[in-house]
Amino acid sequence: MYYRGMSKLKLIQYIVLVLFCAFFVYNAISYSFTQDDAFISYRYVNNFLNGDGLTFNPGDSVEGYTSLFFILLLSLLGRFGIDIIIASKIIGVASGVAIIFLSFFWSRKLPGFEDEPALPLAVPFLLITNGAFAYWTISGMETLLFAALVLFGVYLASNKNFLFIPVFAIATLTRPEAGLIFLIILIYMIYAKIFRIKDALKYFALFAIFIIPQFVFRLIYYHDILPNPFYAKTGSSVEYLISGFEYVWLFLSYYGLYGGLLLIPLYAAKYFSRPLQLILAVTFIYTLYVLLIGGDVLHCFRFFIPVITLFYILFVCSLIYLAKNSEMFKNKKYDSAIIAIILVFGLFSYFAPIEHINGFLVAERGLVNKMTHLAFILDPHAKAHNKIACSTVGAFGYYSDAKVIDMLGLTDRNIAKNPQTFDNVRSTWKERNYNIPYIMESNPDFIIFSTGLKPSAPAEKALFLSSKFRQGYYPIFGVGAEMKVIYKRRPDFDGEDVYFDDPYFIDLFAEAINRKSRNEYDEAFAMALESIVKGPPDFYLPLSMLGEIQFEFGEPADGVTFLKEALRRSNGYATISADILARYYEAVGDSTAAAEINLNQLKINRLD
DSSP: OHHHHHHHHHHHHHHHHHHHHHHHHHHHHHHOOOOTTHHHHHHHHHHHHTTSOSOSBTTBOOOOOSOHHHHHHHHHHHHTTOOHHHHHHHHHHHHHHHHHHHHHHHHHHSTTGGGOTTGGGHHHHHHHTOHHHHHHHSSSSSHHHHHHHHHHHHHHHHTTOTTHHHHHHHHHHHOTHHHHHHHHHHHHHHHTTSSOHHHHHHHHHHHHHHHHHHHHHIIIIISOSSOHHHHHHOOOSHHHHHHHHHHHHHHHHHHSGGGHHHHHHHHHGGGOOHHHHHHHHHHHHHHHHHHHTTSOSSSSOGGGHHHHHHHHHHHHHHHHHHHHTOGGGTTSOOHHHHHHHHHHHHHHHHHTTHHHHHHHHHHHHHHHHHHHHHHHHHTTTOOTTSEEEESOOHHHHHHOOSEEEETTSTTOHHHHHSOBOOTTOOOSOSOOOOBHHHHHHHOOSEEEOTBTTBOOSHHHHHHTTBHHHHHHEEEEESOSSSOOEEEEEOTTOOOOOOBOSOTHHHHHHHHHHHHHHTTOHHHHHHHHHHHHHHSOTTOOHHHHHHHHHHHHTTOHHHHHHHHHHHHHHTTTOOHHHHHHHHHHHHHTTOHHHHHHHHHHHHHHSOOO
16 A cells, blocks of 8 residues: 555656646747757858858867857757757757756655655755746757756766766767866766775876867867857956846846855755755856856856756755754654745746846847848848857858958957957946957948947947048938848048047946937937047947937927938938938928938948
8 A cells, every 4th residue: 555655746746846847838839939059059050961061150170169069969950951940949948847846856856855745846846947948948059958968967977877977978078168167077076085096197198088089170170279258258357247247146136045155065064965066066157157257148047047946955955854853853754844945946936037037028028139131231232251250159140141240259269369359338238249340340341239320338339439440431311121220331431540548438338328219308319419429439329319309309400410411421422311301391391402312321321
């Protein structure tokens, strides 16, 4: 009867686990988006399948990805005719389900979980209520595959199963951070006297045998020792440390009980077995690593997904062991109290970050849609011999045949290894490396900002310090079915490139655009006016805004004055001013003036 009763309990556990997985899959699919960075991998896969090698721009060998294994896996599936975008999402969902199942089976083996049938389901429950976990599952990136490999590797290592070595080798080929976790494990095993130093060196040598071929390939094919994004993203300034603290704290605010996810296991560590102490070492050192590198350039806590399951295992174990050794629960059942805490924690983790995640979800969908649309607009006019510079190269690069210059350097060796940044360029973007002289010397045919007319990335803002950009490029707007802005190179410009010292004027201009979009016209007017005063004499874009705002204020005469001044400073290339003036002249019955402006704009407001 006891055996039959246990079988029923196990059956109930499995039914609940399957329901958890069903909810997780539904939740992940409901996000229905693809991260822009995923398209970078897709472009590498397409070029590889088309015979152009593992390149972003054919003929230019740069390792602009960090997941060789994921790209090769997608390439294999693509070779069999499977859509690589769909395949990437299936891999993510399958990896997420594998993590949920492994967390359940691992929990059942841990001391203390056997006392209550619901406890082994605690970690799976916390996983399915974690919105970031579902978000990155469907993103099209390698995040969940990497997380599954890390979890499986730590599980094997904690059980002294030496298959953890090849598993971590594959994980390192998926993302290089796995190499750090592998070293943490070896060091802990030596410290805990589980491995002798001699044996640990053998295991490291075996690990290296799996990894060395990638280094050899990288040296021969890319002539480099590290992936290009490492050089583009990393830094050692105070800004990186501040960003790292903000990133970790935001994660702890939404998913870490404001630090409780770290502090509670630390307090309960004296009760931990060796496997749990190993997990503790991995999670804490990895968190420190995330802090030191400045967090992630992408939102929604991607860097914590590989260790989130480990955090949850530590947290649940800590609650059990602290309850077992507490006077409050002496000779009493503590299961209900723990289950209640888990339920509250899970529900908080599900509902509290919803607005945060949905905000970035909407923004990412909008970005990908916009960049895809721009690629389709430009592609008939921008083939492989043309050059287009932009700060978000994923979706645009995947859908375009043009040579794409990555202004942030992820896929461009020159920018990544030789950044030339300017002081006091303020931005919320974490990607701070760029090289404006190099971009200007490359003479891109078009330059695209992630936010249209407004510069937001540091590289976009720094462009306005260049006189060649201010005078040699002008915005084409209103192309396609929706309002889009593309900066086009003037064919007749051949001036010297001189750099303005103080970037404050461009911060003012960007903020003026923000204020105008919120209909805060007084503030927008003041900031646009100040940006003209603080900026170089050839900076005409704020004049267009001043003219437009004057029309909103019912002062058309002043508006016309500002718009004409913008046209004068730009030698007729102030397309926004010209459009507003032409519409104004048509409205007041001056068809001759309107026709003259429109004729000139037809010549310059073209993509070819």
